[in-house]
Amino acid sequence: MREFGYQRASDVAGAVALLGADPDARFLGGGTNLVDLMKSGAERPARLIDIRELPLDQIETTPEGGLRVGATVTNGDLAAHPEIRRRYPALAQAVLAGASGQLRNMATVGGNLLQRTRCGYFTDVTKPCNKRVPGSGCPAIEGEHHNHAILGASDRCVAVHPSDMAVALTAFDAVVAYETADGPGEVSLAEFYLPVGGTPHLETALPPGALITGVTLPPSPVAARSRYRKVRERASYAFAIGSIAAALDVRDGAVHDVRLAFGAVASRPWRARTAERVLTGAPAGPETFAAAADAELAAAKPLPHNGYKVTLLRNLVVAVLSELAEETAR
Ligand SMILES: Cc1cc2nc3c(=O)[nH]c(=O)nc-3n(C[C@H](O)[C@H](O)[C@H](O)COP(=O)(O)OP(=O)(O)OC[C@H]3O[C@@H](n4cnc5c(N)ncnc54)[C@H](O)[C@@H]3O)c2cc1C
Ligand code: SF4
Structure with a gap:
């Protein structure tokens, strides 16, 4: 693992500014995916901007009657929240179906959405991979792909997204809120992940340098009768x-x-x-x-x-x- 800098952000604007000042910096949520990828060399940030102390750790009712989940809410707190369990049970079940208790207590909502694929060629830096090194090839197509995509793939990449949480959020028409140096923005989960096409290294519609600040679940009576x-x-x-x-x-x-x-x-x-x-x-x-x-x-x-x-x-x-x-x- 190569050396990297570390800074802790205390407010949203400061976090965005710190990331903007260093093109090789990354936000650090729970670190449960990013730090693993740094160990393998698949990610090589020069600086980590720790966002865990930002005031984004609440789950609140929206004026429309939905719920807004802050980006640093842990997976554990999300799954345990009484209103999530009562009104969106499939979301609580999806989160509880992932990882382990210890990991869920570290992992955050923002980090879960942005976790990278578990394709073995992506994490093995000795292998080509179009997602990690654009244009280098996709060995999974002819190689190990028993857990790869059957829908929406391309001849450049056949990897799947690993998040359980994001599946339930997609079913419930959730909307991702973010902050950039130019101000706030939002994008629906349906538009959040880009089609893979010829550019598998471009994964989301988030603008460069954006900090996810939260996810909004619209009110949905049918969601109360749901399952993951x-x-x-x-x-x-x-x-x-x-x-x-x-x-x-x-x-x-x-x-x-x-x-x-x-x-x-x-x-x-x-x-x-x-x-x-x-x-x-x-x-x-x-x-x-x-x-x-x-x-x-x-x-x-x-x-x-x-x-x-x-x-x-x-x-x-x-x-x-x-x-x-x-x-x-x-
Ligand atoms: C052994 C193991 C088993 C697992 N099993 C499952 C499973 O079954 N199902 C499942 O869904 N997941 C599983 N996970 C993945 C786990 O849920 C993710 O690692 C976790 O949710 C990532 O959250 P984090 O806060 O730790 O993200 P980090 O590792 O801190 O960050 C991940 C990425 O998101 C970026 N990021 C983080 N927060 C923000 C933000 N607010 N705005 C912008 N960028 C941000 C980081 O820069 C980084 O690129 C497993 C992980 C492990 C290690
Ligand atoms: S499936 Fe995607 S992530 Fe896996 S090797 Fe091919 S390009 Fe890389």
């Missing part, structure tokens, strides 16, 4: 090989409202809008759920060793929506 289901290769302490955040409202036997997002299938959380269209107004039963999954997954382009994800996601959609439909009918 994660499939992984061992029972705990592992990233998803496929996951789903779903919310469902059934009235008179038909789907009145639905939210659906997939994780670990694309370079970003995958909002399943095609499936949502098939579901809305249709009879709430396994045939409809399977037809919706098939409609969404028709766009899948699996690689030789990850075709299992298509079946996995189809089964997840049918199982989780069936469970939610049964609960709503009670």
Whole structure:
């Protein structure tokens, strides 16, 4: 690990100014991803701007009746918050499905959204990787890709985004707020992660030097009936090989409202809008759920060793929506 500078920021404007003064600086949240990448050499910042003492650690009700979550709220505090658990249960479940208790107590909401892919070629600096070194190639396409993307990938990169939290936030139409030297801005989660295309090293729509200040969850009655289901290769302490955040409202036997997002299938959380269209107004039963999954997954382009994800996601959609439909009918 090469030497680096360290500074602690005490206010938002100061943090943005410190980062702006040094193009090789990075914000430090909990450090649970960034410091690992510094050890492997995949990240080589000259300076860390520690943002953990910024006044961004609250979860507050918005005037519209949603919730605003500060960027330095820890994953542990987010999952334990009574209003998150009551009004957006899939979000609490998604966070609790990630990492370990110790890591969740360090990791922050802003850092979770910006964590990097777990593709092994990305973290191994002896290998080419278009995301780490643009133009160097993508060995995963011909190599180890059993946990890589089936949707929205390109011939430059087939990595998946590893966050569980971001999948639930995407299903609930969350909006990311940020601050730059030119003032504040915001971007919806749907627009936050860029399509991979020919530029896999460009991952988000955040302007250069932006500090994430928080995430706003709009009010969403259907979100109170939601669930996150994660499939992984061992029972705990592992990233998803496929996951789903779903919310469902059934009235008179038909789907009145639905939210659906997939994780670990694309370079970003995958909002399943095609499936949502098939579901809305249709009879709430396994045939409809399977037809919706098939409609969404028709766009899948699996690689030789990850075709299992298509079946996995189809089964997840049918199982989780069936469970939610049964609960709503009670
Ligand atoms: C063993 C292990 C298992 C894990 N398992 C899971 C899992 O199953 N599911 C899952 O979702 N995650 C998992 N994680 C990832 C973990 O959740 C992330 O490492 C964590 O959320 C990152 O948050 P952080 O605050 O530590 O970010 P940091 O490591 O501090 O930062 C990550 C990146 O975000 C930037 N950044 C941080 N905050 C801001 C901000 N406010 N504004 C702008 N930029 C910012 C940093 O500069 C850096 O580039 C795991 C991690 C480990 C080590
Ligand atoms: S999949 Fe993406 S991150 Fe992995 S080696 Fe290819 S370019 Fe790099």
